[in-house]
Every structure is written in C-alpha cells, then in structure tokens.
Amino acid sequence: MSILAGYRVLDCSIAMAGPFAALRMGDMGADVIKVEPTTGEWQRHTSAGGAYGNIINTSFLSLNRNKRSLAVNLKQEEGRALLYRLVATSDVFIQNYRPGVAARLGVDYDTLKKIKPDLVYVSMSGYGETGPYAKRPGQDLLLQSLSGAMLSTGVDGTPPQPSGQYVVDAITAYTAFEGALAALLHRDSTGEGQLVQINMLDVIIANQMQEMTVFTQGRKPQRRSEEPHGHCYILAPYGVFRTKDSFITLVTPHLPTLGKILDVPELAAMDDEIDGHTLHQRDFIFRVTREKLRERTTQAWRDLFDAEGLWSSEVYGYEEVVADPQVIHNVTFIEYDHPSEGKVKTPGFAIKFSKTPCSLQRPTPFVGQHTDEILTELGFSEQKIAALKETGTVTHTQGEIRHG
The missing domain is CATH 3.40.50.10540 (Crotonobetainyl-coa:carnitine coa-transferase; domain 1)
Incomplete structure (x- = not known):
C-alpha cells in the first residue's frame, strides 16, 4: 500500500x-x-x-x-x-x-x-x-x-x-x-x-537562506565579477569552462593544488579564503583557469582533477542525461x-x-x-x-x- x-x-x-x-x-x-x-x-x-x-x-x-x-x-x-x-x-x-x-x-x-x-x-x-x-x-x-x-x-x-x-x-x-x-x-x-x-x-x-543571511548578517553585498563566475558568494574558480573538446564544470578547488595541476605558480601561492573571495583576484583566477583548460579534453582534465580530489564534472544536455549510467x-x-x-x-x-x-x-x-x-x-x-x-x-x- x-x-x-x-x-x-x-x-x-x-x-x-x-x-x-x-x-x-x-x-x-x-x-x-x-x-x-x-x-x-x-x-x-x-x-x-x-x-x-x-x-x-x-x-x-x-x-x-x-x-x-x-x-x-x-x-x-x-x-x-x-x-x-x-x-x-x-x-x-x-x-x-x-x-x-x-x-x-x-x-x-x-x-x-x-x-x-x-x-x-x-x-x-x-x-x-x-x-x-x-x-x-x-x-x-x-x-x-x-x-x-x-x-x-x-x-x-x-x-x-x-x-x-x-x-x-x-x-x-x-x-x-x-x-x-x-x-x-x-x-x-x-x-x-x-x-x-x-x-x-x-x-x-x-x-536563498544562506545567501540572504550572508547579506543581512554578514553584510556582504552581491558583487558580480567581470568574468562569468558561477555565484557571487562562492570561492573562485566556480563555473563552466571550455575545454579542448567540450565543457567542464569546476567547483571551488584548493587553489595551491589547482595551481600545481595547471602549472600556474600564482595560483599555487594563493590562499583560498582570502584570494578566492577577493573581486579582482576572482577575475584573475577565472581567466587563467579558462585559458589553461582549453589545452586538454574534458576527460583528460577530469582524470587529473579526480586524482587530486578536486571537484569537476562534464556538462550534459538532456540527451546525455537520459542515457547517463547513474540515472x-x-x-x-x-x-x-x-x-x-x-x-x-x-x-x-x-x-x-x-x-x-x-x-x-x-x-x-x-x-x-x-x-x-x-x-x-x-x-x-x-x-x-x-x-x-x-x-x-x-x-x-x-x-x-x-x-x-
């Protein structure tokens, strides 16, 4: 029943x-x-x-x-x-x-x-x-x-x-x-x-319980970046990036680890909580990540990120969603x-x-x-x-x- x-x-x-x-x-x-x-x-x-x-x-x-x-x-x-x-x-x-x-x-x-x-x-x-x-x-x-x-x-x-x-x-x-x-x-x-x-x-x-409270209690205004960062209150990089063959989503990775994978010393020297939230640094992080991710395929980056414990995903359309093995x-x-x-x-x-x-x-x-x-x-x-x-x-x- x-x-x-x-x-x-x-x-x-x-x-x-x-x-x-x-x-x-x-x-x-x-x-x-x-x-x-x-x-x-x-x-x-x-x-x-x-x-x-x-x-x-x-x-x-x-x-x-x-x-x-x-x-x-x-x-x-x-x-x-x-x-x-x-x-x-x-x-x-x-x-x-x-x-x-x-x-x-x-x-x-x-x-x-x-x-x-x-x-x-x-x-x-x-x-x-x-x-x-x-x-x-x-x-x-x-x-x-x-x-x-x-x-x-x-x-x-x-x-x-x-x-x-x-x-x-x-x-x-x-x-x-x-x-x-x-x-x-x-x-x-x-x-x-x-x-x-x-x-x-x-x-x-x-x-928007979390976002609204960040604004009302934390007194942090919504500040959109010059780059298409995925959310104004989330650590950079956070968004969708073009790769050599398609797109990949990258979610707030540990910046020193990301810097090592991408071979970008400036990222490797950054502090997540400070630099990841700073507006001008957020744009820099997004831009350098965007340029580097164009060099390899989505699957190649996924393998590298998975090996280091960074969060990433391919980007699906509905055709891929209905055929996905987990779905x-x-x-x-x-x-x-x-x-x-x-x-x-x-x-x-x-x-x-x-x-x-x-x-x-x-x-x-x-x-x-x-x-x-x-x-x-x-x-x-x-x-x-x-x-x-x-x-x-x-x-x-x-x-x-x-x-x-």
Missing part, C-alpha cells in the same frame, strides 16, 4: 506549482481529483517549447499523472453544490486562484471548512493573499526578478541572469507539498484542519503507456520509500475523463449525471477535446 492511500486530494490549481504539488501526493497513493473547467485546465491549451501531443500536450502530461479528472462549471450553482459534496469526502484542497477568486466562486477556506471542519486547505499565491503586490501576476520569471537571485550570477555590467528552469514554480510546489503533509500530520494527531498559505515570493526568498541505475525516469500519447517517458519518483513506494496508478487523464465515475461514487444516478451534462454543469470525455 502507498503511504498516502486512503487520502483524497482535490486539485483545483492550474499551471505548474499547484498541479506539481498535487502530483506528488498522487505519486504517494492519494486519490487526487483534478477539478477543472468543462473546457479543461489552462495548461491543457498552452504548450512548453511548442511540444503539442496528440490530444494532451506535454506540459499538461508531465504534471498530471496519478489523477482523475472531474470537469465541472463552478460558476453554476449546481456545479458548486457538486464540489461541496466532494469536499465532504476529501482531506486536502489545493488552489492557486488569483486573490479573491476563490471567495467569488464560493470555494474559499471559510466556506469549505463549514462543510469539512478538518479539511487541510492549501492556498497558493504569487505574492501573498493581501498587500501591495497581491494582484500582480505570479509568474516564475517575474518572481525570480524580485527575489534577488538573478544578481548572484552572471557578469558585471550585463543583464541579470535568470534560471534555465521554472525554479520558483518547482520550489513552491515542493513547499506546498511539504505544508500539506505537515498539516495532515497535525490533523491526524489532533483532529483539526487548517489553512496553509504559500506564496511564491516568500518561497524563493527562503530558498539509469537510479531508475530516475519511468515509462508508461498512454491511450492517446503512446509510450511516455518522464521523470519518476524522487523519494524512495522502503515500505510504501511511489507508483504510477493512472496516466494523465483527459478532460473530465472520470466525471461519471466520481459522481457515481458520490451517489448521483445516471439520470442526474445526464441532466448535469445537459445543462453544461459537467462534461465527460475520452479524449475527443483537443488542445487549443
């Missing part, structure tokens, strides 16, 4: 952070019901990288496995009544509506806790439920720009450097997942439900068959439980694929379900609604 078997989660979220958090609960065995509009959640109609699937685009496919889909119009009274009936059977409710929308739809915490007093209600927002930024769009790159993180990397005098991943969305998802689990632990020991509020701005700032050994990716998308290969389960393993229980659903099934579980008759479909309160499909 999976660790969250027996718990029901209502996923009323869109885009990445909320669905990703709910996916994690589904991977651990929870019955996750994706409550989406009758036309389908927004992410069904918006691709990443132009990667459209046959019916379900890959963005949506990646974030919504191990869920059932209930397509319902919450703007209709009958639709809200249906959801309330479902809330009464649920343990966790996740939403990331814009501030005020949940209340207008009648699915805010104060309303739902009257139906299910021990409900764990996870509310996700961009900047907080209230305050001067509450109505701003909570998009990943916008939050990166406000977090300070972009000025910890890159070159002085050049534009701030964004992450290559949707890092704020991903960290927010894991934080929401963590918050939901903690609240369930509290509920299971006390019987009390509660409101769990997560905002992306707080999350990405908290994720294969770890079973990092899973494969499963999808009725419309064929063979799906996707990152699997990052947490390994010895007794309650995560598993794939169901592929990503079509819009409203499980509407009939869920309503039947709630006690609706076939005639009532048909009537709800007739009024447009709910929909049920098996894949015929394609992405927009």
Whole structure:
C-alpha cells in the first residue's frame, strides 16, 4: 500500500506549482481529483517549447499523472453544490486562484471548512493573499526578478541572469507539498484542519537562506565579477569552462593544488579564503583557469582533477542525461503507456520509500475523463449525471477535446 492511500486530494490549481504539488501526493497513493473547467485546465491549451501531443500536450502530461479528472462549471450553482459534496469526502484542497477568486466562486477556506471542519486547505499565491503586490501576476520569471537571485550570477555590467528552469514554480510546489503533509500530520494527531498559505515570493526568498543571511548578517553585498563566475558568494574558480573538446564544470578547488595541476605558480601561492573571495583576484583566477583548460579534453582534465580530489564534472544536455549510467541505475525516469500519447517517458519518483513506494496508478487523464465515475461514487444516478451534462454543469470525455 502507498503511504498516502486512503487520502483524497482535490486539485483545483492550474499551471505548474499547484498541479506539481498535487502530483506528488498522487505519486504517494492519494486519490487526487483534478477539478477543472468543462473546457479543461489552462495548461491543457498552452504548450512548453511548442511540444503539442496528440490530444494532451506535454506540459499538461508531465504534471498530471496519478489523477482523475472531474470537469465541472463552478460558476453554476449546481456545479458548486457538486464540489461541496466532494469536499465532504476529501482531506486536502489545493488552489492557486488569483486573490479573491476563490471567495467569488464560493470555494474559499471559510466556506469549505463549514462543510469539512478538518479539511487541510492549501492556498497558493504569487505574492501573498493581501498587500501591495497581491494582484500582480505570479509568474516564475517575474518572481525570480524580485527575489534577488538573478544578481548572484552572471557578469558585471550585463543583464541579470535568470534560471534555465521554472525554479520558483518547482520550489513552491515542493513547499506546498511539504505544508500539506505537515498539516495532515497535525490533523491526524489532533483532529483539526487548517489553512496553509504559500506564496511564491516568500518561497524563493527562503530558498536563498544562506545567501540572504550572508547579506543581512554578514553584510556582504552581491558583487558580480567581470568574468562569468558561477555565484557571487562562492570561492573562485566556480563555473563552466571550455575545454579542448567540450565543457567542464569546476567547483571551488584548493587553489595551491589547482595551481600545481595547471602549472600556474600564482595560483599555487594563493590562499583560498582570502584570494578566492577577493573581486579582482576572482577575475584573475577565472581567466587563467579558462585559458589553461582549453589545452586538454574534458576527460583528460577530469582524470587529473579526480586524482587530486578536486571537484569537476562534464556538462550534459538532456540527451546525455537520459542515457547517463547513474540515472539509469537510479531508475530516475519511468515509462508508461498512454491511450492517446503512446509510450511516455518522464521523470519518476524522487523519494524512495522502503515500505510504501511511489507508483504510477493512472496516466494523465483527459478532460473530465472520470466525471461519471466520481459522481457515481458520490451517489448521483445516471439520470442526474445526464441532466448535469445537459445543462453544461459537467462534461465527460475520452479524449475527443483537443488542445487549443
């Protein structure tokens, strides 16, 4: 049995952070019901990288496995009544509506806790439920720009450097997942439900716990170098360098040892803590390292660095990642068959439980694929379900609604 078997989660979220958090609960065995509009959640109609699937685009496919889909119009009274009936059977409710929308739809915490007093209600927002930024769009790159993180990397005098991943969305998802689990632990020991509020701005700032404290407590400002040093608070050299045949990453090596390997006497005479943090020395260290590393292949340097205990790595693209022997050994990716998308290969389960393993229980659903099934579980008759479909309160499909 999976660790969250027996718990029901209502996923009323869109885009990445909320669905990703709910996916994690589904991977651990929870019955996750994706409550989406009758036309389908927004992410069904918006691709990443132009990667459209046959019916379900890959963005949506990646974030919504191990869920059932209930397509319902919450703007209709009958639709809200249906959801309330479902809330009464649920343990966790996740939403990331814009501030005020949940209340207008009648699915805010104060309303739902009257139906299910021990409900764990996870509310996700961009900047907080209230305050001067509450109505701003909570998009990943916008939050990166406000977090300070972009000025910890890159070159002085050049534009701030964004992450290559949707890092704020991903960290927010894991934080929401963590918050939901903690609240369930509290509920299971006390019987009390509660409101769990997560905002992306707080999350990405908290994720910089070390860097922020270096600034607030250590009073060290962010000072980017003239060279593309990997992080403004990390000892040089720290970054990616071109070699004779590709690229290599080198991480804060012991400077005297590095000087010996590269045959650079100036490095061999340096002190890590003093010279590695000094701005002008940091640029010198980066430049001389860059010039020397061009002389040999990545593997040749890797062998030399490994022999001396210095930290380095080759640089992978996705093609190399999926073929990497450690990735294969770890079973990092899973494969499963999808009725419309064929063979799906996707990152699997990052947490390994010895007794309650995560598993794939169901592929990503079509819009409203499980509407009939869920309503039947709630006690609706076939005639009532048909009537709800007739009024447009709910929909049920098996894949015929394609992405927009």
